[in-house]
Amino acid sequence: MSLPAELAEIAEDFNAMPENERLELLLEFSDNLPELPARYADADLERVEECQSPVFLTVEVAQDGDRTVGVFITAPREAPTTRGFAGVLTEGLHGLSAAEVLAVPDDFPSMLGLTRAVSPLRLRGMSAMLGRIKRRVALEVRA
Incomplete structure (x- = not known):
């Protein structure tokens, strides 16, 4: 199973860097996380309990x-x-089809080559985020 183009490119970018620089790339993604749209300002969003934050x-x-x-x-x-x-x-994931999102391998976080740069707990948090996204997409598709 291959990754959707955007995710494949992200994984390639991480893996092309020396291991000690991958965390810096992750921090760039941190800076680029968009704010929630105004329509979600007062919404009851799903908490990802596995994340420490x-x-x-x-x-x-x-x-x-x-x-x-x-x-x-x-x-x-x-x-x-x-x-x-x-x-x-x-x-x-944003902008992919539901089928593409649902086909993303559950172990995608491990494909970023960060297993020695971040704690297993943090990787578990990312896996939990992906799992919740996929679960919510599956529920929406069935509705």
Whole structure:
């Protein structure tokens, strides 16, 4: 199973860098995590309990032919690693079809080559974010 183009490019970027520089790239994704749209300012978003920091997310699945997915995640600036993972997932998944999102391998976080740069707990948090996104997309597609 191959990754969607955007996620494949992100994984390639991480793996092309020396191991000691990958964390810097993750921090760039942290800086680029978009703010939530105003329509979610007072919304009750889903908490990702596996993350040490307060991370909340939601997805939108359009009623178009591809069931285009919108991914929206918020993470505090004081948690740049977690926020970076949120940025990777937002950039890599937002705009894909529901089928593409659902086909992303559950072990995608390990494909970034960060296993020695970040703690297993943080990787578990990213896996949890991906799992929740996929679960919410699956629920929307079935609805």
